Amino acid sequence: MKSIPVSTTINGDACEFLCAPxxxxxDALRNRLGLTGAKEGCGTGDCGACSVTLNGRLVCSxxxxxxxxxxxxxxxxxxxxxxxxxxxxxxHFIDHAALQCGVCTPGILVAAKALLEKNPExxxxxxxxxxxxxLCRCTGYDKIIRAVQAAAAEMxxx
Numbered sequence: 446m447k448s449i450p451v452s453t454t455i456n457g458d459a460c461e462f463l464c465a466p467x468x469x470x471x472d473a474l475r476n477r478l479g480l481t482g483a484k485e486g487c488g489t490g491d492c493g494a495c496s497v498t499l500n501g502r503l504v505c506s507x508x509x510x511x512x513x514x515x516x517x518x519x520x521x522x523x524x525x526x527x528x529x530x531x532x533x534x535x536x537h538f539i540d541h542a543a544l545q546c547g548v549c550t551p552g553i554l555v556a557a558k559a560l561l562e563k564n565p566e567x568x569x570x571x572x573x574x575x576x577x578x579x580l581c582r583c584t585g586y587d588k589i590i591r592a593v594q595a596a597a598a599e600m601x602x603x
Contacts (some may be wrong), residue, residue, distance in 0.1 A: 446466060446467070447466070448464060449466055451473070451513050454519065455474075455478065463477055469508070469510060469511060470513065471507045472491050474519075476483070476590075482521055483496065484548050484549075484551065486552075488507050490552030492579070493578045494548055494551070495552060496555045496556050496579065498559055499513075499519055503555070520555070522551035525554060525558060532558065533600050534596040536596070538592045543584060546583050549582075550577050557593045560576075561596070566597060566601060567594075567597065572593050
């Protein structure tokens with residue numbers, strides 16, 4: 446199968462790669478670009494472990510073809526920290542012990558960041574609703590909700 450060139454922006458950096466027409470964005474990110482933060486949990490868009498933003502929209506990268514990234518802006522978990530300085534969500538996930546095995550954590554962090562960009566002061570119910578597409582089998586969700594709320598408060602300057 447002939448590879449297709451793709452020009453895109455990933456985490457603020459211009460990027461070019463080749464991918465097969467049927468290759469998922471998740472596989473292109475992981476196998477072609479070495480961005481292994483997004484994980485394949487299910488391959489069907491049900492778990493959210495592969496969440497990234499594509500042109501500002503939260504998507505499951507296992508359901509998007511790599512060629513669909515042409516001209517797009519993609520943000521992955523690797524673009525969340527600012528150098529060595531963790532994003533408030535990342536710090537609060539650590540502080541609240543809101544992670545264990547780490548398979549779901551990158552997707553949840555990307556989804557939570559997308560939520561806080563749209564709604565900087567969500568209720569617990571809104572956080573739960575927004576993260577409903579991100580499944581976690583290890584931690585339970587209470588710690589995740591508390592971490593998101595603490596990060597939201599810090600980001601608002603509360």
